[in-house]
Amino acid sequence: MQHTNPWQSYRKVATQTASPGQLVLMLYEGAIRFLEKSLLGFAHEDPLEFNLTVNNNVLRAQAIISEMNGVLNMEAGGEISANFRRLYDYLNRRLQEANVKKQKEPIEEVLARLRVLRDSWAEMLQKGQENGEPVQEASLQAA
DSSP states (O other): OOOOOOOHHHHHHHHSOHHHHHHHHHHHHHHHHHHHHHHHHGGGOOOHHHHEEEEEHHHHHHHHHHHHHTOOOHHHHHHHHHHHHHHHHHHHHHHHHHHHTTTTHHHHHHHHHHHHHHHHHHHHHHHHTTOOOOOOOOHHOOO
16 A cells, blocks of 8 residues: 655645646745755765755756746747746856855855745735736746
């Protein structure tokens, strides 16, 4: 008999039932969570633990950012999508630099930028719910 982790079951249902806007928010939160974990690696004295913690979590955050970058609809999103593409490319470059050189500063920079994006996205979703307006599809294609 296979036992499923209740947390995994919850996350699976949450992602399957979330609106596109909520999914974007969840992706930002996931990337932020992985980068926060990567910063914890700098406290490890053991070089293996240090490298594994930083590397694995930075790679996970990069995978999320790359996915968000890859699904941008450049036609529908226009200039906004182009700006997000440049931003996501920049964030990935900074994380690659941080991972190769094992530096905190680029991770902290990316983390700060992602928090601003997450907070702005959450505010947009909240205001849309308060006004009874769905988030415009073009906004989602741009993020």
